[in-house]
Amino acid sequence: MEKQPNNPLHGKRLDTIIEELLDYYGGWKPLGRQIPINCFLENPSIKSSLTFLRKTPWARKKVEDLYIETLGK
DSSP states (O other): OOOOOOTTTTTHHHHHHHHHHHHTTTSHHHHHHOOOOOOHHHHOOOOHHOOOOOOOOOHHHHHHHHHHHHHHO
């Protein structure tokens, strides 16, 4: 396994990233204001968000970028 000391996402699971962003922003609505995608705005859940983000690279990148910007420092 490669070491990635400069990658703040290394070893982070997508569900953990979503949960930490939810805690940081205080729920689905504020998170949906940061990243306006339907999986955060319409009947949001961890499961539905994971399904969408795993199939949609551009949306996953937005979530990962927001995580790095807010929590990955």
